[in-house]
Amino acid sequence: xxxxxxxxxxxxxxxxxxxxxxxxxxxxxxxxxxxxxxxxxxxxxxxxxxxxxxxxxxxxxxxxxxxxxxxxxxx
Amino acid sequence: xxxxxxxxxxxxxxxxxxxxxxxxxxxxxxxxxxxxxxxxxxxxxxxxxxxxxxxxxxxxxxxxxxxxxxxxxxxxxxxxxxxxxxxxxxxxxxxxxxxxxxxxxxxxxxxxxxxxxxxxxxxxxxxxxxxxxxxxxxxxxxxxxxxxxxxxxxxxxxxxxxxxxxxxxxxxxxxxxxxxxxxxxxxxxxxxxxxxxxxxxxxxxxxxxxxxxxxxxxxxxxxxxxxxxxxxxxxxxxxxxxxxxxxxxxxxxxxxxxxxxxxxxxxxxxxxxxxxxxxxxxxxxxxxxxxxxxxxxxxxxxxxxxxxxxxxxxxxxxxxxxxxxxxxxxxxxxxxxxxxxxxxxxxxxxxxxxxxxxxxxxxxxxxxxxxxxxx
Numbered sequence: 001x002x003x004x005x006x007x008x009x010x011x012x013x014x015x016x017x018x019x020x021x022x023x024x025x026x027x028x029x030x031x032x033x034x035x036x037x038x039x040x041x042x043x044x045x046x047x048x049x050x051x052x053x054x055x056x057x058x059x060x061x062x063x064x065x066x067x068x069x070x071x072x073x074x075x
Numbered sequence: 076x077x078x079x080x081x082x083x084x085x086x087x088x089x090x091x092x093x094x095x096x097x098x099x100x101x102x103x104x105x106x107x108x109x110x111x112x113x114x115x116x117x118x119x120x121x122x123x124x125x126x127x128x129x130x131x132x133x134x135x136x137x138x139x140x141x142x143x144x145x146x147x148x149x150x151x152x153x154x155x156x157x158x159x160x161x162x163x164x165x166x167x168x169x170x171x172x173x174x175x176x177x178x179x180x181x182x183x184x185x186x187x188x189x190x191x192x193x194x195x196x197x198x199x200x201x202x203x204x205x206x207x208x209x210x211x212x213x214x215x216x217x218x219x220x221x222x223x224x225x226x227x228x229x230x231x232x233x234x235x236x237x238x239x240x241x242x243x244x245x246x247x248x249x250x251x252x253x254x255x256x257x258x259x260x261x262x263x264x265x266x267x268x269x270x271x272x273x274x275x276x277x278x279x280x281x282x283x284x285x286x287x288x289x290x291x292x293x294x295x296x297x298x299x300x301x302x303x304x305x306x307x308x309x310x311x312x313x314x315x316x317x318x319x320x321x322x323x324x325x326x327x328x329x330x331x332x333x334x335x336x337x338x339x340x341x342x343x344x345x346x347x348x349x350x351x352x353x354x355x356x357x358x359x360x361x362x363x364x365x366x367x368x369x370x371x372x373x374x375x376x377x378x379x380x381x382x383x384x385x386x387x388x389x390x391x392x393x394x395x396x397x398x399x400x401x402x403x404x405x406x407x408x409x410x411x412x413x414x415x416x417x418x419x420x421x422x423x424x425x426x427x428x429x430x431x432x433x434x435x436x437x438x439x440x441x442x443x444x445x446x447x448x449x450x
Contacts, residue, residue, distance in 0.1 A: 015153040018125045041439065042149055049103050050125040 001059060001071060004032035010067060014042045018050050021072075025056070028074055033059065036070040043068055076162040078155070079169035081145060083181035086171060087202050090114045090373065091183070091380035097144045099134070099168070101127065101157050102175070110443045112147060112171075112178055112203070113373040124153035131160045138166060150174040176438055178203035182228045184210075185380045187366065190317050194297050195236075198366060198381055199228065205370045205445045206252050207382055211316055214293025218242040219265075220314060220322055221368045222255040224437060229259055240265045242290050242299070245426075246324030246368060247311040248273035250337040251416035251445040253437050254426050257281075270303075270310030273338070278428040284312050304355055306348025307333030307447070321363040321386055326351055328367045329375040329384050331448035332395030334412055337419055341409040349404055352396055361387030371448050394450060408449050417443040 007024045009017040017038045024034055047070050051058050055075035062069050089096050095116045100107050101124035120137055138144055146168055148154040154170040161168045181203060187196045194213035201223055209220040217238040222229055233240050240263040243256045247270060260267035268284035286303035297317050304313040307325040314322040325333045332352060335344040363386045370382045390396050398404040418440040424430045
């Protein structure tokens with residue numbers, strides 16, 4: 001998996017992780033992958049739901065030491 | 076336009092007074108479907124906040140202009156954002172301070188009755204979670220039954236009333252919410268009682284709550300009488316307070332009955348549940364006012380905000396008390412049970428003292444409805 005861009009959204013509370021993810025997504029091209037690091041647990045449901053609503057694809061997600069990692073391919 | 080901030084207490088008054096309210100819930104559809112602020116006269120629109128990042132124009136026509144609009148999310152942040160966007164679009168709206176997290180935590184104390192010699196009985200209604208706790212006050216003393224984990228609410232209330240908390244009871248080992256009983260007892264020096272059959276795995280000291288235990292509150296005759304009534308759990312115990320009130324715990328609710336599967340196998344306890352509801356309770360006076368530990372739907376609230384109904388009326392109206400055929404009863408309470416409460420196994424571990432999560436983790440565990448009943 002080629003990561004085009006990484007977004008550090010650790011420590012941010014809802015809605016900022018999604019707001020920033022959306023902005024970062026606007027800067028990459030279709031088919032490219034955005035990595036998002038977030039600590040707000042709300043993101044666990046919200047990022048996949050947001051991605052789905054925009055047609056983006058969550059290729060992988062994992063949790064390491066309270067940090068959530070998402071890899072999202074732009075539609 | 077101004078953005079208003081509403082407290083959970085203000086929303087609670089809207090629920091109890093059966094006022095109108097339009098709720099714009101900006102959480103995920105899953106979260107909304109699972110659990111929302113229920114009101115008799117509430118209308119809802121659910122649009123996740125992340126679909127509104129580019130603007131709120133699309134939903135403007137769906138929002139009424141002739142009634143209050145409250146924006147709600149999980150913790151507050153997203154509702155503030157959406158409320159500000161609506162305000163910029165010329166709408167006056169409010170958001171819920173603290174979001175559903177605050178709603179889940181809010182307790183509304185409602186007086187059920189005056190007792191003899193200036194005594195009082197209060198029900199603490201946790202509207203967001205459907206939990207009901209009780210405080211019996213008499214002559215400078217208090218007993219608390221099924222306290223939820225917001226212990227300050229109870230200790231502050233006792234201070235305001237000028238009474239000393241002497242006895243703290245849990246009718247059973249709860250699986251849907253974290254008990255505040257043990258902490259209240261520890262901070263006030265009160266005795267903490269738990270049914271021994273539910274407490275085989277607890278890691279702290281407690282006083283056994285056994286059938287026939289009789290505790291007097293104050294020096295007069297206001298007493299709290301324990302009645303062993305298994306079925307939701309094997310230790311579940313009810314109380315008859317002042318010969319007038321039947322505190323049923325999670326055995327009997329207003330419009331439903333307790334489910335037998337949250338602490339073990341439904342098959343094992345369904346017989347106990349039947350025995351309690353169809354024999355033990357039948358021997359009690361029908362004029363007792365039933366005060367349960369939960370409500371499931373907002374229609375179970377009385378006009379004054381209490382959740383209470385005469386036992387004789389429940390024998391007539393509650394479906395769970397009117398299943399003649401034992402096999403059918405067995406099927407009703409063991410088949411097609413609703414989903415279990417969120418994190419119920421972890422919550423039981425907390426209530427046994429085996430794990431001690433921090434406040435945020437406790438909040439997370441208690442998200443969602445209580446789901447202790449079967450209809």
